[in-house]
Amino acid sequence: MTAFPAPQRYDGAPFRRCGRSGLMLPPIALGLWQNFGGVDAYETGRAVVRRAFDRGVTHFDLANNYGPPPGSAEEGFGRMLADDLRPYRDELVIATKAGHAMWPGPYGDWGSRKYLVASLDQSLRRMGIDYVDIFYHHRPDPDTPLEETMAALAHVVRQGKALHVGLSKYPPERAREAAALLRQMGTPCLIHQFRYSMLERAPEDGWLDTAAAEGMGIAAFSPLAQGLLTDKYLDGVPGDARMARGGSLPPDRLTAALRDSLRRLAAIAHGGGRSLAQLALVWLLRDPRVTTLLVGARAVAQIDDTLAALHKPTLTAEDERAIAAVLGAP
Numbered sequence: 001m002t003a004f005p006a007p008q009r010y011d012g013a014p015f016r017r018c019g020r021s022g023l024m025l026p027p028i029a030l031g032l033w034q035n036f037g038g039v040d041a042y043e044t045g046r047a048v049v050r051r052a053f054d055r056g057v058t059h060f061d062l063a064n065n066y067g068p069p070p071g072s073a074e075e076g077f078g079r080m081l082a083d084d085l086r087p088y089r090d091e092l093v094i095a096t097k098a099g100h101a102m103w104p105g106p107y108g109d110w111g112s113r114k115y116l117v118a119s120l121d122q123s124l125r126r127m128g129i130d131y132v133d134i135f136y137h138h139r140p141d142p143d144t145p146l147e148e149t150m151a152a153l154a155h156v157v158r159q160g161k162a163l164h165v166g167l168s169k170y171p172p173e174r175a176r177e178a179a180a181l182l183r184q185m186g187t188p189c190l191i192h193q194f195r196y197s198m199l200e201r202a203p204e205d206g207w208l209d210t211a212a213a214e215g216m217g218i219a220a221f222s223p224l225a226q227g228l229l230t231d232k233y234l235d236g237v238p239g240d241a242r243m244a245r246g247g248s249l250p251p252d253r254l255t256a257a258l259r260d261s262l263r264r265l266a267a268i269a270h271g272g273g274r275s276l277a278q279l280a281l282v283w284l285l286r287d288p289r290v291t292t293l294l295v296g297a298r299a300v301a302q303i304d305d306t307l308a309a310l311h312k313p314t315l316t317a318e319d320e321r322a323i324a325a326v327l328g329a330p
């Protein structure tokens, strides 16, 4: 039960309206793609989630396949709900997705009605909840008719298993078609999530405009470019960093030219009393179309550093010029 005066967790930056909807989201939300799987220490992830919530992060982003092993991030989050967060369910916005490979055979991947409906049932069981706030189609399916995938999303809303639906990684034209179908079906698309950061600016070519024109909110994922946009890679690759662990951030991504750019961005950040991570987040949040940034965190100190971005000054015109000089044209 929300006590009045409002608890300290709502002392942070103001929530943002998610497109043309009644849902407000915190400007920074926590994603559980990595660091929250069955192979990771439960208590570490639990501490990060608790700290995030205590500091105003009401939105948690999951997917059926997050782990490893796939499904284990949802199981772990279900345990956190049972241990800590269940009394606050009505203060939480929980998202999950289906669209990437999840189970063997043709019904555990892509965008069929069969896959989406079954997957959401599995996700609800793993998390021990009756409904999710947002159910996403995780990636476009080139073969399944878009009508079928969108009808599956509208169906789970009518079933009461999701309150809203979203798209992930849909190129602009496909996003427009999906939005039109969902509108016809009476389930407007709430939000579109895609990769967007200082180092990944492809969305500036139509993705942001389309989402905004269609009334969708925007969730920028990997806003720290998986950790590249932090102070950790300026002088090497720390042994415990994502790049050193192998997987989604290969070492050849860190070229000499990129390191030079990161150092120049870090100098701008530090000159303004910010960490590089904070600069990267403040830079994204200056666009009012961006509703929320889906960050990852491996430790409480990281989420603390990240959330402190919300209390840093906005960028000066001089900051903007200096950043543009490093980033160049999108």
Ligand SMILES: NC(=O)c1ccc[n+]([C@@H]2O[C@H](COP(=O)([O-])OP(=O)(O)OC[C@H]3O[C@@H](n4cnc5c(N)ncnc54)[C@H](OP(=O)(O)O)[C@@H]3O)[C@@H](O)[C@H]2O)c1
Binding pocket: 030, 031, 032, 033, 034, 035, 061, 062, 138, 168, 169, 193, 194, 220, 221, 222, 223, 224, 225, 226, 227, 228, 230, 231, 232, 240, 241, 242, 243, 277, 294, 295, 296, 297, 298, 301, 302, 303, 305, 306
């Ligand atoms: N729809 C999709 O297809 C899709 C795809 C990818 C992600 N997502 C969503 O986006 C979320 C975030 O993705 P991401 O983990 O790539 O986001 P990110 O915020 O760009 O990177 C997070 C990583 O950066 C490092 N880090 C974070 N804060 C730091 C700080 N303050 N100082 C130093 N290092 C810091 C940590 O890695 P180290 O281990 O190096 O410390 C952390 O795990 C996912 O969990 C998921 O919810 C969605």
